[in-house]
Amino acid sequence: MKTIFDYIEHIKGKPHHIRKQIAFGTATALSVFIALVWLVGSVATGAFAIRETSFVANTAQQNTVATTSASGDQGLAGAAAAVQDANAPAHIEIVDTNVSAPTKKQSDQTILPF
Numbered sequence: 001m002k003t004i005f006d007y008i009e010h011i012k013g014k015p016h017h018i019r020k021q022i023a024f025g026t027a028t029a030l031s032v033f034i035a036l037v038w039l040v041g042s043v044a045t046g047a048f049a050i051r052e053t054s055f056v057a058n059t060a061q062q063n064t065v066a067t068t069s070a071s072g073d074q075g076l077a078g079a080a081a082a083v084q085d086a087n088a089p090a091h092i093e094i095v096d097t098n099v100s101a102p103t104k105k106q107s108d109q110t111i112l113p114f
Contacts, residue, residue: 042048
């Protein structure tokens with residue numbers, strides 16, 4: 001039986017176009033092998049599993065949104081009103097908050113020395 005080194009020496013004796021075909025075929029076969037190992041590993045670990053991400057499935061689990069921090073401050077404006085009554089019909093309520101007017105700042109000129 002030939003070793004890999006004997007096979008490489010045998011290939012070196014062939015014409016250039018044959019060596020290119022063998023090199024391309026070997027690279028293709030190795031790439032397909034790596035892709036198959038990756039695919040089988042991904043399927044086996046469940047990376048391609050279909051996960052339930054619909055809105056109905058998430059709301060059916062009765063997940064609640066935390067609206068206050070540890071200090072008691074309201075983290076999400078108006079979100080607390082949405083979780084008070086679970087039997088109420090779904091609606092969106094817009095709550096105006098105190099918004100201070102941005103202070104007008106004079107723009108400073110940029111001087112570029114040459």
